[in-house]
Amino acid sequence: MEVVRPGETPRLEPLAGLVLAGGTDVDPARYGEPPHPAAYPPEPARDALELQLLEAAAAAGAPVFAICRGMQLLNVARGGGLIQHLPDVVGHERHADAPPVDAKHRPAHAVAIDGPGRLRGLLGPGPVDVNSRHHQAVDPARLGAGLRIAARADDGTVEALEPAEPGPAFLLAVQWHPEDIAIGPPGPMREQARALFEAFAAAAREFAPA
Template sequence: MERPLIAMSAALEVLGTAFGDRDCTKLGADYTNAVYAAGGQPVIMPVSPAPVSGILSRMDGLVLTGGGDLDPSLYGEEPDKAVYGIRKDRDAFETALYQEAIALGMPILAICRGLQLVNVLRGGTLLQQIEDEQSHWQENPPTNMSHAITVASGSSLAATFGNAGEAKVNSYHHQAVKDLGAGLQVTAVCGDVIEAVEAADADLVGVQWHPEHLASTNDQQAGLFTQFVQRAAEFRTTV
């Protein structure tokens, strides 16, 4: 059986090269390794200044990955001094990917920045700086857990986690969902911080932590990718 093709967004960052500082496509191998281990074939989508219609026509699923902050103008605000890594070109490219995936009914897994992008594109806003950032930006390695989350019963996330009401996750974010976007349901929290969402009108799961760093050693986190790839395989049979 052929592996479903999983489109994966990537950061565009200025990196030192033999030709000087240049914009370069950058995506940690933990992302692609997690998708491949789950049975998918990762396809990295470099930022394009003018994404063409149909860019996902041969794909079966979309992963919106983590990275720098979104441009606050997307949700009508000026940037706080803590905001970093804004790339309007990436914002625009991933917006096009998201919109096409939604139009196709394609499964979407949104991670960290990806969850925040989905929320904003659905009319939500972000808390630009969490007051207690220390508890959400861990200093130990990303393969270690940072804090517990409470998982909503009856959610897709709960089913993936074996209907556990609580789970441990890592944490590397200084921003969080503030006002929830249209059609989204909160499926996990850590105190007042929204840690996961799902869409009532789309095949979409978004998580605020980084499961790609945990998938090789934790069955719950690996399950996020396994379930997503399985849905992508099912989607492939319907188009």
């Protein structure tokens, strides 16, 4: 596994798979909007790097697992848009949970899994308890090309994306933080979080050159 940071030249060969992690807001200029007053300062170098990595992964057919900001960036990369400040739309700030470092695995709300697909195959029909740490979200009215909503919160917030049409490449995006849940206490949440990473790892092993 290699961690790639802005300012570094990524090594794209060999590419077994790509994980896009959480972080600051995607520059709204990339989806044609001025910044919301509550938006965090953009990191153009990170946006550019991760978009380059997404393009390389797509061209190679490599597995992609996108988390939180990563899901938002995936939607933008496919021509979609974002809700810049979710409380403006849903009327509350429960998605922007900020637990102590030792409690990032705790449940914040449940998500309902929408229709058959990879996520349902991995986690079952739901509902599934998840953690939450974001103030932006994918705009369901501006989904990126070739994507479908795979899960929603009860307030309508988009919580997962996957390909609109099944294909050979692994592509899954979630708005919550399974990396925190996966190292939390034993229980259904941890098992479900680990199932996501295990599926991505299996896809990367299958894709990786010998």
